[in-house]
Amino acid sequence: MPALAVEQVNQIFGQGTARVQVLHDVNFAAEAGQLTLIVGPSGSGKTTLLTIAGGLLTPTSGQVQVAGESYQQRSPKEKEQLRLNQIGFVLQAYHLLPYLTVADQFKLVDRIRPQGNLAPAALTQLLTELGIAELLNKFPNELSGGQQQRVAIARALYPDPEIVLADEPTAALDRPRVQVVGQMLHDLAHNRKKAIVVVTHDERLLGFADAVYKMEDGRLTQTK
Amino acid sequence: MFLAIKEIRKEKLRSSLIVAMIVLISYLIFILTSLALGLAQQNTDAIDSWHVKTVVLNANANVDMRQSLLTTDQVGALPKDAAVVGQASVAVKAKGHEQVSATFLGLKASQFIAKNLTVTSGRKPTKASEVLADDSLKLKGYKLGSTITLNGLAKHYTIVGFTSGAKMNIAPVLYGTMSAWQTLKGGMPNLTASAVVAQSATFKLGTSGTKAYSTAAFIQKLPGYSAQNMTFELMIGFLMVISLIIIAVFMYILTMQKLPNYAVLRVQGVPSRVLVQATLAQSLLLVAAGLVGGTVLLVLTAVAMPAVVPMAFSVPLLSAVGVGLLAMGLIGGLIPVRRVVKVDPLTVIGG
Ligand SMILES: Nc1ncnc2c1ncn2[C@@H]1O[C@H](COP(=O)(O)OP(=O)(O)O)[C@@H](O)[C@H]1O
Ligand SMILES: [Mg+2]
Secondary structure: OOOEEEEEEEEEEOOHHHOEEEEEEEEEEEOOOEEEEEEOOOOOOHHHHHHHHOOOOOOOEEEEEEOOEEOOOOOHHHHHHHHHHOEEEEOOOOOOOOOOOHHHHHHHHHHHOOOOOOOHHHHHHHHHHOOOHHHOOOOHHHOOHHHHHHHHHHHHHOOOOOEEEEEOOOOOOOHHHHHHHHHHHHHHHHHHOOEEEEEEOOHHHHHHOOEEEEEEOOEEEEOO | OHHHHHHHHHOHHHHHHHHHHHHHHHHHHHHHHHHHHHHHHHHHHHHHHHOOOEEEEEOOOOOOHHHOOEEHHHHOOOOOOEEEEEEEEEEEEOOOOOOEEEEEEEEOOOOHHHHHOOOOEEOOOOOOOEEEEEOHHHHOOOOOOOEEEEOOOOOEEEEEEEEOOOEEOOEEEEEEEHHHHHHHOOOOOOEEEOEEEEOOOOOOOOOOOEEEEEHHHHHHOOOOHHHHHHHHHHHHHHHHHHHHHHHHHHHHHHHHHHHHHHHHHHHOOOOHHHHHHHHHHHHHHHHHHHHHHHHHHHHHHHHHOOOOOOOOOOHHHHHHHHHHHHHHHHHHHHOOHHHHHHOOHHHHOOO
């Protein structure tokens, strides 16, 4: 059973002459322990698919299943719990809270979700793995773009979710950095048995993926 | 609370500006409240100290003891819990001292007001030429044994004692005898008093041309009393509204700037309750910090203030004002809450 499955999803925005179908009969599945890549040009519908997969948007038709359970009919509160407990998000702009130090970004999670987060030793290990263990007392504005992004990845992994959804995580990075982040995401998926789904237009990440889908004008095809 | 404290600590300049503003506003409100109370007490201290519920005046005196005169026939025989008062406005003068406007109140030594007067030094008057003066006259250099004249008349009076909290119409009171009062009024033999006061709420003289008022109604009609209180209430009310607007504007701006961050937290499944609490906690913490500052300034003022400034500090009243300001903080913090609740996580995804 895949960690995350999207079945026959259609998404239509607007009505009448403004009506646009952004997703056409999209199917895909992400397995635990794999880095799944969805690549496609800008405007092809990748972010829309990611918001549907993350329970932020209810599709016009179709199903989303997390660990075999359909979340389509659940209440907003239950979807909120789903995002809090089972799905980690890494957003394009890293959006760490500017007035929290790196350590406090994790403490905030502890306050909202007192149980089930990584133990202190496990967090230290993750931060070391990501090369940001020395940055705990820094504020986001004292970090470089790459460091902020790694903190955002650690923040997404901290509640130990089964699924991590990342939107264009390499958008602002130079080539060597892209390689580092690609390898990191690959290793996190494999070592921690996470289903990591990355949507991107950045084909430089292709080499790190276990499964690859191509998005073109709202149609998704698996290529690897 | 966590988010609120962290943000306040990170944004020190911003937070201290808001706190500084609330310090100044709360200090101003505290001072005005104390001044209002102080002035109000200077109107009513004497009456309050008598613990009377009813004041009987001449029905045509416009509820003003200064205009009221009662004849012997109108007053008649009084029960034990009633007493006559003869009021006269006087200018007190003594050699080498500045002139002081005062309210002379003639009392009968056998009646309860005179009996219950507390003397802080000296003794109560026993003769027509003796007076008991309010403590504030000491600040003007008057002492036990000072010889004074009233309204420039030839007769001399001696201050034989002092009492505290004896003020009427924002003037110090000189308690004397009824015969001294009659002399001040020109010695008209038929006049017994300006007013009759009684401890009973239902007391009345029942004679023609007299009317009984509750002490509260009488106080409201003291010259300038209600106008002065309303002026202060208006100023304090406006300051409350101003503080509400300032807090609301600040909280609104601070919250608007954070909406993208809040949207990210919503994406991550953080309940909006947490964000609403953070907003309200931030507002309340800033106001509370401001109140602490305002209170410190108020205490320093109270210590440093010369005794002639008519301020009275009432902890319950000032606490109520503080609670009012906290309520303003809460309301001000609630204004941006609608935006926090409505924040759309989709707005920060993609781009
Ligand atoms: N809420 C919306 N209403 C209307 N059109 C939308 C909305 N969201 C996205 N779109 C459209 O859907 C298309 C796909 O957008 P998006 O999923 O963001 O693509 P990508 O992430 O691949 O760049 C775009 O043409 C975009 O304009
Ligand atoms: Mg996108």
